[in-house]
Amino acid sequence: MRRIISVLVENEPGALSRIVGLFSQRNYNIETLTVAPTEDETLSRLTVTTSGNPQVIEQITKQLNKLIDVVKLVDLTEGHHVERELMLIKVRASGPLRAEVKRTADIFRGQIVDVTSSVYTIQLAGTQDKLDGFIAAIGQTQVLEVVRSGTTGIARGEKVLCL
Amino acid sequence: MELLSGADMVVRSLADEGVEYIYGYPGGALLHVYDAIFRQKAVTHILVRHEQAATHMADGYARATGKPGVALVTSGPGATNTITGIATAYMDSIPMVVISGQVPSGFIGTDMFQEVDMVGISRPIVKHSFLVKKAEDIPEVIRKAFHLAQTGRPGPVVVDIPKDITDLTKKYEYKYPEKVKIRSYNPPAKGHNGQIRKAVELLMKARRPVIYAGGGVVLGQASKLLTELARKLDVPVTNTLNGLGSFPGSDRQFVGMLGMHGSYCANKTMHQSDLILAVGARFDDRVTNNTEKFCPDAKIIHIDIDPASISKNVVADIPIVGPVDAVLENMLSQLDEYQGSQDNAARAEWWASVDSWREKGLFTYEKADDILKPQQVIESLYQVTKGDAFVTTDVGQHQMFAAQHYRFNKPNRWISSGGLGTMGYGLPAAMGIKLSFPEEQVACVTGEGSIQMNIQELSTCLQYDLHLKVININNQALGMVRQWQDMQYDSRYSHSYMESLPDFVKLAESYGHIGIRVTRPEELLPAMEKAFSLEDRLVFMDIQVDPNEHVYPMQIKDGGMCDLWLSKTERT
Numbered sequence: 001m002r003r004i005i006s007v008l009v010e011n012e013p014g015a016l017s018r019i020v021g022l023f024s025q026r027n028y029n030i031e032t033l034t035v036a037p038t039e040d041e042t043l044s045r046l047t048v049t050t051s052g053n054p055q056v057i058e059q060i061t062k063q064l065n066k067l068i069d070v071v072k073l074v075d076l077t078e079g080h081h082v083e084r085e086l087m088l089i090k091v092r093a094s095g096p097l098r099a100e101v102k103r104t105a106d107i108f109r110g111q112i113v114d115v116t117s118s119v120y121t122i123q124l125a126g127t128q129d130k131l132d133g134f135i136a137a138i139g140q141t142q143v144l145e146v147v148r149s150g151t152t153g154i155a156r157g158e159k160v161l162c163l
Numbered sequence: 164m165e166l167l168s169g170a171d172m173v174v175r176s177l178a179d180e181g182v183e184y185i186y187g188y189p190g191g192a193l194l195h196v197y198d199a200i201f202r203q204k205a206v207t208h209i210l211v212r213h214e215q216a217a218t219h220m221a222d223g224y225a226r227a228t229g230k231p232g233v234a235l236v237t238s239g240p241g242a243t244n245t246i247t248g249i250a251t252a253y254m255d256s257i258p259m260v261v262i263s264g265q266v267p268s269g270f271i272g273t274d275m276f277q278e279v280d281m282v283g284i285s286r287p288i289v290k291h292s293f294l295v296k297k298a299e300d301i302p303e304v305i306r307k308a309f310h311l312a313q314t315g316r317p318g319p320v321v322v323d324i325p326k327d328i329t330d331l332t333k334k335y336e337y338k339y340p341e342k343v344k345i346r347s348y349n350p351p352a353k354g355h356n357g358q359i360r361k362a363v364e365l366l367m368k369a370r371r372p373v374i375y376a377g378g379g380v381v382l383g384q385a386s387k388l389l390t391e392l393a394r395k396l397d398v399p400v401t402n403t404l405n406g407l408g409s410f411p412g413s414d415r416q417f418v419g420m421l422g423m424h425g426s427y428c429a430n431k432t433m434h435q436s437d438l439i440l441a442v443g444a445r446f447d448d449r450v451t452n453n454t455e456k457f458c459p460d461a462k463i464i465h466i467d468i469d470p471a472s473i474s475k476n477v478v479a480d481i482p483i484v485g486p487v488d489a490v491l492e493n494m495l496s497q498l499d500e501y502q503g504s505q506d507n508a509a510r511a512e513w514w515a516s517v518d519s520w521r522e523k524g525l526f527t528y529e530k531a532d533d534i535l536k537p538q539q540v541i542e543s544l545y546q547v548t549k550g551d552a553f554v555t556t557d558v559g560q561h562q563m564f565a566a567q568h569y570r571f572n573k574p575n576r577w578i579s580s581g582g583l584g585t586m587g588y589g590l591p592a593a594m595g596i597k598l599s600f601p602e603e604q605v606a607c608v609t610g611e612g613s614i615q616m617n618i619q620e621l622s623t624c625l626q627y628d629l630h631l632k633v634i635n636i637n638n639q640a641l642g643m644v645r646q647w648q649d650m651q652y653d654s655r656y657s658h659s660y661m662e663s664l665p666d667f668v669k670l671a672e673s674y675g676h677i678g679i680r681v682t683r684p685e686e687l688l689p690a691m692e693k694a695f696s697l698e699d700r701l702v703f704m705d706i707q708v709d710p711n712e713h714v715y716p717m718q719i720k721d722g723g724m725c726d727l728w729l730s731k732t733e734r735t
Contacts, residue, residue, distance in 0.1 A: 010347065014282060014294070025287045055474070062471035068291040068311065071347040163346075 002031070003057050004083060004153050006161055007046045007064060007073040011037055015069040019046065022067065028052065028060050032085070032150030040163070043071065047152045074161050076153045083153035086123070087131045088113070092142035093120040101141055108134045119144065127151075167337040169298035170195035170329035171202075173262065176305040178205035179339040182233050184224065184598060185209070185262075186217035190237025191277060192264025195329035209598065209627060212619040214241050216591035218248020219617070221259050223592030224599055226578045227553060229384060231258035231312045232595065238264040239277030242323075243284065247585060249319045250288040254582025255405055256382060258317035260308045261285075265294070267327040281323045290318030298328045299335050307343045315350030316469040317382055350468065354485030354493060362440070362464045362481050363497045369438035370509040371460075371516075372398045375421065375450075378405030378581065379443015379467060383487035386410065386574040389442060392491055395498060397510060399517050401429040403444050404566055405581040412570030413550070418517060419525040422450040423718045424563040426525040427727060427735070430716070432517050433458055434725040441465045443487045446476040447582070456723035466490050523729075526567040528712070535684050537561060537636045537708045541568035544606060544634060547691045552604035553578060553596045557589040557613030560642035563714040565608045587616030590633065594620060597629045604695060605631040611664055611705075612641045621674035624701050632694050633703040635667060638710040646713045650728075671703035681706040 009015045016035060023030050028050060035046040050060060057075065064070050076083070093101045094117070105112060105122050108130065114121035124134055128151060135143065155161070167175060173196050177185065186209045189197045200208050211217045214236045221232025236245050242263040252259045266275040282292045291311050293304045301324070308320040366372060374396075380389050386409045393400045393416055400410045401421040410417055419426030421433055433439065439461045444450070451457045454477055465472075465479035466487060473482040483490055528538045541564050544552070554569055555578040556562040562579055571577045578596065580588040593607035614635055624631065644659040668678030677700050681690045687706070694702040716727040719734065727735045 014286075014292075017283070018286060021286050055478075059471065059475060066469070066471055068345065068348050 001053070001057070002049060002051050002077070004076040004081070004151060005048050005050065005061065005064070005073060006076050006153060007048070008038070008071045008161060008163070009044050009046055010069040010071060011042050011044045012069060015044070016046070018067050018069055019048075019064065022063055023048075023050075026059070026063060028056065034150040034152045043163075047150070049151045071163065072161060074155070076155060079159065080156040081153050082156060083127055083151050084125050085128055085131055085151045086125050086149040087134070088121060088123055088147045089135070089143065090119060090121045090145040091138060092118060092144060094118040097141050101138060104134070104137050108137070110134065164336045164338060166334040168195070168199070168329065168331045168334050169301055169324075170199040170331055172298065172301040172335070172337050173305070173324065173329065174199040174203055174206060175337060176302045176339055177233065178203070180305065180309050182206055185233045185235045186211055186220040186595065187235030188214050188217060188237065188241055190239075190241050190264060192238035192266060192326045193235065195326065195331050196235070196264070196324075198331060208235070209623070211591070211623050213617065214244035215248050215587065216594075216617050216620045216623070218245045218259065218261060219251065219585075219588050219591035220595035220598075221261075222248060222252050222257050222588075223555060223578055223595030225252070225257050225259055226592070227575050227596045228599060229382075229575065231260055231309055231317075234259070234261045236261070236263050237277070238266055238281070239279045242279055242281040246285065246288070247587075249285055249321070251580050251583045251585045251588060252319040253288040253290070255378060255580065256317050257319065258313040259319040260305075260312050260322065261319060262322045262324065265323045265325040268296070268325040269327070271325065281321060285321045288319070289321050290316075292321035292323065294323045295325065295328055298330070298333065301328070302337060302339045303343060306340045307345060310343055311345070311348065315348070351485045352489065354466065354483045354490035356493065358481055358483045359490060359493050359497055362483060363494060363501055365438055365462060365464060365481065366396060366440065366498075367501055367503060367505055370506060371436045371513045372396065372438040372440065373432050373436040374398055374400040374410075374440045374442065375403070375433065375444055376400060376406045376409050376442045377403040377444025379487050380406055380409035381443075381574045383443055383468070384574075385443070385488040385491050388488055388491035388495065392495055392498075395495065396505075398440075399432050399514075401425070401433065403447070403450060403581070404579065406444060407566060407577040408571035408574040411572040413572055418521060420566055421724070422447075423452070424567065424714050424716065426567075427523060427716050427725070427729060428517065428520040428525055430718070430725040430727060431520045433461075434723055435516065436461045439463045441479075442491070443467060445472045448476070451477060452718045452724055452726070453721045458724060528715075530684070531709065532684070535681070535687060535706065535708045537564050537638065537712055538568050539684065539687060540634060540636050540706050540708065541565050541608070543687050543691045544608070545569045546688070547695050548604045548606065552576070552606050553593070553600065555579065555589045555593040555596065555605070555607045557609040557616075558584045558586045559610050559613060560638070560646065560712070560714050561608050561610045561613075561636040563643075564636070586613040589613060590617050590620050593631045594624060594629050597631045598627060606634055607631060608634045608636065610642060611635060611637040611639065611661060611667070618670070621671065621676060621701070621703075625675040630699055630701050633671075633701070635703065635705045636708055637664075637667070637705055638708050638712070639664060640710050642710070642712075643714070645710070649713065667703060667705035671701075676701040676703055678703045678705060
């Protein structure tokens, strides 16, 4: 089962390597990983998507909590949440396909952020599914390069992850 | 306020922390610190012959005293040599602080001479680690390191200190913090009252309960409370390897160690039970055998300070997270208030079954006239030391024989690498203990394979008058490997035979100690008595035993707890 675990960690050198190391050391999966400092400069927020049976997920959260640098964490998938991923995709856009690519980008609410006579660079945000859907939808077009940020997320409603 | 250099702050912080001994080895990155050591008397430094031994000494000290042990090593190879010792402490949750030198801050990452990323290399086997950035941080970092090492689930902590930070010419205001706060680290102070109430109810209603107690009881200094609880409930008690001594080994309620080489009685009692009270134990694979066949009728109450240990290998019905002593204390007081009583008839029936499984003897073997059996050596050691010695071991058959045949009535006396299974552990661990308990009997039970992994420490023993006894059970083979080769590989002894063994008696003598060789059964007891009567000498006993002896019982792979080989030909 896919899970999104959101973690507040001390903004210290080495903290990230402890977390990533824990996953490889204990044979857990990392599907995506995003990390950046928060508005409190002593903290970073890290979002990891992983998968496993409930027992494995329980171990992952317990083992993460044991790390001294981990201040707090939440499994976002346990409740209602919003999740987003950012994708920048560079596609061949020439001839009759040029207009077709633009149309598809519009349908997916993507923005063309860079243009040459033969190439569009499109920015797209959404769930993993939506980004996958876009790539499938422009199937006939030649995809030159894809970069995805990995999933990040936040709980819906009043629930917050903070100190 | 006092002004001190970084190097002096390191040593003063240790003194202010109450550290008596540091075990270490100097080198380039630590020269400032060693100079600071030279200029003070509060902390005694012990010079080992290999850094691995420094960590095992610290570990032995910690297991015997309950206080964190401290090792001090230089950068590069000094640091990497501690890895086995740190991992040993990590697996058995032993409080330890390892201070390593590092190349100067500005040179980190340049592959400088004797540079290694110590924080990186040790990361998976430490509770936490620090790379000190500024000299002013030293006292606080050291206080934090000790706080982390000894609270919650204990473990090793590494403090890596770049050389420039210990510069003797730069001085800073020194104040050792009394308390430190780590916002993300709040180990539980007590167990959940409601969970304990549920546990008490289950315990009172159980018909076939058993207590399964591990190293956490020893570490949590809760042996007395555990014993009180066991008596009050009148239930059989078994110990894990690391739990030995947490309940009196010669007590009627004790059914022996459990697990892979545990007694038939202990394993059978677990398997047939309807309720297991697990205290400070972690359902290790060497205990459970195949977890799918583990104790089919039993509900499980699991007390542990580490939530990650609960339901990791075997799912607990009633998890209780908390320090063992606080939880047991609460449990005892709730038991006193409990309205209702146990089913005495059911309990009598349960004890009758347990006693019938005990009848065969917990651990048995057959003696021979012309050759010594390794088990006899442990029995003789037990007899001569009146069951009151500190016993350290290495790893292999001798370790299991010692665990089976030496009955520990007190905690902190059985000192053995259970989780990692580190050969070479026994001698330095015994040294750490003898240094702190010079008047006590300290025996290192070892084998001719293991002892050679840290035998250079005999030299350290001479330097510091560490008059321990080395009981080398010599079967001229890596016995446990050979046993598995006998059982699973048609006795193809691939590299389990040791050719060209040294003459251990001469070797001991050349290190300035006394060596005694024992080859015949009738020589054993007098030799053992002689060894322990020589109180002011280290005696190395080289005892030749039957190379064909196996450790039994032995759990059968992929079976349940009580699927056992009882001897070479007999199984359950």
